[in-house]
Amino acid sequence: MARSSSGPVVAGLTAAALAVVGFLAFQASAAPDNPAKAGAAHSSPSGHPKDKGKGDGKGGPDGKDKASTAIPASSGSGLRVVYALKAKRVWLVGENEQATRTFEVAPSSVSPEPGTYQVPPRGRSPQLLGSDGVQVEHVVQFHIGEGGIVFGFSAALDGSTPDPNATKKTGAVREQRADGAAMWKFATTGTKVVVVP
Template sequence: MSGRRRAEVRPRYGRIGAALSSMGVTAVAVLGGTGMLPSAAGEPAGSDGAITTSASEPRTPAPAPKPRERDRGERDVDAPPSTPGERVVTSELLPSDSGTGRRVVFSEDRQRVWLVGADEQVRRTYPVSGSIHDNLDLGTYSVYSRSENAVGIDDSGTMRWFVRFTQGDSGAAIGFHDIPVDEGERVQTVGELGTPTSHGCIRQRTADARAMWDFAPLGTTVVVVP
């Protein structure tokens, strides 16, 4: 027997605690993976961005989005186009009783013009400003005179692309032209088109007046509707 004393063996509590902790984590993971552990409705979002719920809790469907209100003047996607790639609202549709064949159609109520081809397709439609007076009867007319430049009665201004199709009670010509210019200023704004402002004729934007000029040679049919 040696005279040395054997060192006292002490339990290593740190290692035992770590082992027990590891076993606990493993058990939780196994139970959670099998669905045996319920989860709270307020848990953080999962990897897919959805809030986790327990199996017994039904998922509440998200409310359906409300239909978006149309902006004023927005085009109706169900209406037929007036030109390729363009959509129109109901007020822009060609009036049903407006004749047939190649023609110009002017609606006094809508203050709008349509240029219609021989195939009944609308080539162009746009707002205009007709007369504030009741000087134009409904019916069918024909272009009888044209002037690239003209002067209004009593030197009331100058205008371009004048396409005449009838005359008023006083004998003055009635037709389509651009917005007159008087003393260097337009007598109305483009924004006012769509409402009656003239004293007899039908005023158009410059681009529309030029389109009318190109579309309506002498003899072109003009139909005036309500």
Template sequence: MGTHRRDVRPRYGRIGAATSAVVVTAVAMLAGFGLFPSSATSPPPRERPAANAPGSVEVLGAEAVDAAIGVDIRNASTPGERRRIRAEDLLPADSGSGRRVVYSEAQQRVWLVGENGRVRHTHLVSGSVYDNLEPGTFQVYSRSMSAIGIDDSGTMKYFVRFTQGDTGAAIGFHDIPVKDGQKVQGVDELGTATSHGCIRQKRSDARVMWRFADLGTPVVVTG
């Protein structure tokens, strides 16, 4: 019986696939040794805004910059809006730790600080024109949605009390009082001491304080 010999044809598809695999492997190895640029390089760092550009962070030195890292500032007047950190947003030195309210008499400013030590909100206030509050650590002991000031000084909302003065009158945070249908001060005056005992806030900021400072919340007062 005769023998039939089959023609042997090269399988170009397999040869091509094997060649491609070898090339890819070689390129990957060369890139690993730094001989080819890698497509996974890190993007160039973003440029910092100019020091006095609107919304920019002023260069404050290494310690101040480190203190600002991770701070999350929100504006109560525009719910949910985040804004760039400014110098005045930074917490005063030696202002405690953990979840707390910090009030600076010198800056007439309040900070609401979360459990992780990050500032959740900060705003200007108007504290007392009298020297009725010593620096120290206090606790919220009473809250009232509405209240009437002593000596017919007006009505107020979102009253968060944390201590008492020499006369036994409560000292705390609340919105700007209203007397005879008019606010006793303007919002533009916040940031200066104008009250007769308590710490006044814009209505939207007073709401944020009310939601944050429940009973027992530490309040740190700095000079």
């Protein structure tokens, strides 16, 4: 019975091919634009990728382009909180016109009208029961609308988000807990809150 000398060669080529395929799969999974990786590393209240950490407002570690996280041009000037309704995004903007943090939020069933508001005296609460019955922390209110609807930023202790389709009219703007803590430090009494479309 004759023995083939090609056996070790074929086995060596197969092993090399598998190594190359494995390496390429690893590179694809580590790519910054991989949606599965971005969603796991930077989840938001709405379930979309976000810039979780501090940034300059011109893009973040999640690979978003500069335009998607740039401070809205029509948001005024000076130290302020900027809330973009359509983008469901907030920027904490310092006196130097640089965003110290930007993140996505989850709004409730009612949104405030675009305009400039201010955190009022007694508009901050470390913890309370939200208008939707959920225990929340780091509450920063900025407006009371028609019908007594209170608009404010908060983070649910259980991590839940409000139902935007709820029949009950509520004005909570929910953040993740780390973002809520940053908002609490930043938006003291008298801080301007600019709501843009």
